[in-house]
Amino acid sequence: MNKKDEKGFVLWFTGLPCSGKTTVANRVADNLKEKGLKIEHLDGDIVREFLTSDLGFSKEDRDENIKRIMFVSKLLSRNGVGVITTFVSPYKKTRAKVREKTTNFIEVFVDCPPSECEKRDIKGMYKLARQGKIENFTGVSDPYEKPDTPEITIYTYKESVEESVNKILSYMAESRYIDNRRGENYSAADEELIEKRLQDLGYIE
Numbered sequence: 001m002n003k004k005d006e007k008g009f010v011l012w013f014t015g016l017p018c019s020g021k022t023t024v025a026n027r028v029a030d031n032l033k034e035k036g037l038k039i040e041h042l043d044g045d046i047v048r049e050f051l052t053s054d055l056g057f058s059k060e061d062r063d064e065n066i067k068r069i070m071f072v073s074k075l076l077s078r079n080g081v082g083v084i085t086t087f088v089s090p091y092k093k094t095r096a097k098v099r100e101k102t103t104n105f106i107e108v109f110v111d112c113p114p115s116e117c118e119k120r121d122i123k124g125m126y127k128l129a130r131q132g133k134i135e136n137f138t139g140v141s142d143p144y145e146k147p148d149t150p151e152i153t154i155y156t157y158k159e160s161v162e163e164s165v166n167k168i169l170s171y172m173a174e175s176r177y178i179d180n181r182r183g184e185n186y187s188a189a190d191e192e193l194i195e196k197r198l199q200d201l202g203y204i205e
Helices: 020-033 044-050 057-075 092-101 115-119 125-130 160-174 188-200
Strands: 011-015 039-043 080-088 104-113 150-156
Touching: 011 020, 011 044, 011 057, 011 092, 020 039, 020 080, 020 160, 039 044, 039 057, 044 057, 044 160, 057 092, 057 188, 092 104, 115 125
Parallel strands: 011 080, 011 104, 039 080, 104 150
Antiparallel strands: none
């Protein structure tokens, strides 16, 4: 894919807290950057620190949080940048608004049962929410509205990270957002593996 043919897009990860959004998104971002794409990853902690530090966790504040992220995503995606976002974004109506306003919106539903998410919760947020010490916590005291027809669904409780990443990259290639042809797009790991195979076959020393 030539530079002039690059498409901006918004790869929007949504799912319960601790469902694995950031882990998978980081791997996807690294892979796309290796292919030479312009990628910006907007993650919750970074955005909260620099863009939405004045907001709390009420429904109104969370909607405003997504509204600001949507604005940044809109600017980047329409200028040919691939945007990856990792936010719980629990409400269908809010996600539909983002889809309407951004370029090439791709919804990635990170499906993981609440019980498994809680097992992964090293910060103990689920426990604190059950004790009433965290209000409006998605999955405990506030609902999560699952997407009806996401472009991609990954099952992080039964898929490996690699399987989830490959599923996303395959969709991106089939939809022509990325070029998955071999050649100049080999990653360093790919090249090392191929070189070892050629050595084993005796083609190179």
